[in-house]
Amino acid sequence: MFLADFIQYIRNEKRYSPHTVTAYEGDLQQFFQFLHPGEDLATKHPAEITYHDIRNWMVKQMDEGISPRSVNRKLATLRKYFKFLLQRGKVTANPTAKVTAPKVTKSLPVVVExxxxxxxxxxxxxxxxxxxxxxxxxxxxxxxxxxxxxxxxxxxxxxxxxxxxxxxxxxxxxxxxxxxxxxxxxxxxxxxxxxxxxxxxxxxxxxxxxxxxxxxxxxxxxxxxxxxxxxxxxxxxxxxxxxxxxxxxxxxxxxxxxxxxxxxxxxxxxxxxxxxxxxxxxxxxxxxxxxxxxxxxxxxxxx
Incomplete structure (x- = not known):
């Protein structure tokens, strides 16, 4: 629920690139499927989502071998999504506020000699x-x-x-x-x-x-x-x-x-x-x- 509004917001108002919009949409759909496997994404209300839901999703990804950097990117998507919902009065609290992002080992940019x-x-x-x-x-x-x-x-x-x-x-x-x-x-x-x-x-x-x-x-x-x-x-x-x-x-x-x-x-x-x-x-x-x-x-x- 509200996913379409959020995607329209980042595409038309924030002017994110098509690649970024697709990534954000994919992250959110993946998260909602984790919460309610096989169910219609449009029926899920964000107010039902808790800090523990997000934390469990992150743990599951880490257990599956997803890198901390990728988990952080997905968490950033959720943060922006709930910030959008707060601004529009759709939720009263941001469940990502208490979530701590996993530490990422800094790596040097890969270049060609x-x-x-x-x-x-x-x-x-x-x-x-x-x-x-x-x-x-x-x-x-x-x-x-x-x-x-x-x-x-x-x-x-x-x-x-x-x-x-x-x-x-x-x-x-x-x-x-x-x-x-x-x-x-x-x-x-x-x-x-x-x-x-x-x-x-x-x-x-x-x-x-x-x-x-x-x-x-x-x-x-x-x-x-x-x-x-x-x-x-x-x-x-x-x-x-x-x-x-x-x-x-x-x-x-x-x-x-x-x-x-x-x-x-x-x-x-x-x-x-x-x-x-x-x-x-x-x-x-x-x-x-x-x-x-x-x-x-x-x-x-x-x-």
Whole structure:
């Protein structure tokens, strides 16, 4: 009950991304199914939910091997849901108020090593053989995906929402619509700009059944979708890396870490990434510190 109202609220008023809205809805449905297995979700009133219900759900997830980080995310969904209900007078108390979130071990952002990233962008396999990208529209499009994610640091949802008109080749900038509908401008490097112009030409020459204004399209000309980008990134990162994580966000992390290692100002990186506050950006400084420690151990005679 009230789930549809909440989803409409975060979608239309809070302007959350489609991916976030889907995640929130899935978390809440999972919680309600835990409370009343197999019953109609719409008949359950939130006022019936207690602190113990939420705590038991969290314990069950931990017992099933769900990571503390994922449990925390689901708990955050419940907190926001009950805050929404309180504001609208649907409940008189927030059962999440007394719930303590499980401790999460802080982990460093996963990045691709600089030399491997260079090899990938040059179209070379990990063993030096070439080419990686096929010499057709699909190959050019795939290279565009990798180059765009690494060259701008944009999020998956931002890449999916990118339109042809958002790229200004004259000013060498790209307009990105980020979280909460916040707009930011990202500069384009010369190589990425040249690739964009080439991609546009080939894309225009293709005869698609569905001509989309979306910048990244499938082989049939339809707008790209999350799984399509994920599979593309995983495919090409597998050529040059054996690390477990091979997602679009890894390229975002690699973008930020590369800038920091080259001496970029942290506030500038914050603006490029579209972070709301500096604390979110500071996580990348830990990668740089670890890199300095490694260099010190290798180079200093007293290390």
């Amino acid at each position: 600089a030399d491997k990233m260079t090899a990938l962008l040059d179209g070379r396999m990990d063993d030096g053989t070439a080419p990686i990208f096929s010499n057709d529209f699909a190959g050019l499009r795939d290279k565009m995906i990798i180059e765009m994610l690494f060259g701008t640091g944009m999020r998956l949802a931002e890449l999916l929402g990118l339109k042809d008109g958002d790229i200004d080749t004259r000013e060498k900038t790209i307009k990105v619509l980020g979280k909460r509908n916040k707009q930011r401008i990202i500069p384009l490097n010369t190589e990425l700009l040249a690739l964009i112009e080439r991609y546009r030409e080939v894309k225009k020459s293709e005869i698609f059944n569905n001509n989309s204004l979306t910048f990244i399209v499938t082989n049939k000309g339809a707008a790209a979708y999350p799984a399509f980008i994920y599979l593309t990134v995983q495919k090409y990162l597998s050529y040059i890396s054996t690390q477990d994580k091979k997602s679009p966000h890894v390229l975002r992390h690699t973008f930020a870490t590369s800038l920091l290692n080259k001496g970029a100002d942290l506030n500038a990186i914050k603006e490029l990434l579209g972070h709301a506050n500096l604390s979110a950006t500071q996580v990348y400084t830990h990668n740089s510190v670890e890199r300095l420690k490694s260099i010190y151990k290798q180079a200093h005679p007293k290390a």
